[in-house]
Amino acid sequence: MRKKIFKFSILPIIAGSIFFSFTPKETANLDNYAISPDLELEYTVGSPEDTMALEASAPKIVPVLGKSYTGFKEALAFKESRGNYKALNEFGYMGKYQFGKGTLSLIGIKDTELFLNSPELQEAAFYANASRNKWILIRDIARFEGKVINGIEITESGILAAAHLAGPGSVKKYLRSWGANAFSDAFGTTIEYYLKKFGGYDTSFIEPNKKASALAYRA
Template sequence: MVKNIAGYITLGLTICVIAYVSFAENETIDLSKYSTKGLGLNYTVGLNDVKDQDLIASNEVFTPYLGKSFIGFKEAVAFKESRGNYACINTFGYLGKYQFGEETLKLIGIYNAKAFLNDPKLQEKAFIANASRNKWILRRDIRNFVGKRINGVLVTESGILAAAHLAGPGSVKKYLRSYGLDNFADGFGTTVYTYMKRFSGYDTSFIKPNKKAKAM
């Protein structure tokens, strides 16, 4: 009997201690004293960026897996060109995330290479403008060759646009119209064939053909 009473007393004291500690902890936390007011908060993505239709495909939801979406296309090209580095300048003087030459930049209205290199948003616009211009130049070849196989590779619009980014639309025309015999290679040995194969099957319907496309 004495042991039972002692057990009850011990249990009661334990409950009281737990309750006291719990209430004491609650009393020491005053959330009203915590605020982000006045702090300089840094975000890697601005709230307005996701609304910028120059950067993303219309109505497309961002996910870590980009697949064959338009965003997947441009980021895959960027990774191949520079590993996605906006500040990259290669040994041949090509600039930025997508490795533009200065003459190509002039075609889409950009004349200040230094400003271009320091402006990621402008680089994204340049990619869209250049792709739009190339799509207009290659519109007949896209119509005539998409769905065919050249050198064993299925010709797709995204493959054509990627190859045009690498080699220029003129070189892509020669490749297609020679059925792969005229296969341009850049200074690193990368060919039109390589880009036609590597970037096949992406959704590039977001790109609209525009003869006078400008980034500025």
């Protein structure tokens, strides 16, 4: 009796050994097997509202683009609008880079609705504005680059970022007064903050142009 029990008890072990001796591909390949239409499969799928809430709570990720021109403009865009082409704030500044109507007019853009709905035009506007500002500030860039004002090392990219915030005239006044003539926007953001935050980028790609027009640079 004990011998028979031993024989029967070892059979499952042998069967299991044979089954697991197959490769994973042989034992796990289920592609050739159809699922029965009578089989009920239960899935847990969140509602669209749940998905949107999850996306909204997820941290915003800024792409790492180094100190290139692209890195410069994307970092500035993230500060201005979180990179949103449709952004429009309470003071009327619009788009990814938060342009005002006056600045847009200077670089050849009159139709603000077209501007808000055209990422290509917004990118062209950023370059055109930076190009114009670089032409206006070219002597100040040459004079002050590498100098330290109020503990901040002055760089070309920092100057251009500050000009985007406050206009080239305000940046001239700040630099030529060695930081005594300060400026802050409606939200309290200062020229010094932009000089520091956006310093050290390679903006040599931007050519100075007195008459820069966004329409000329539009893709």
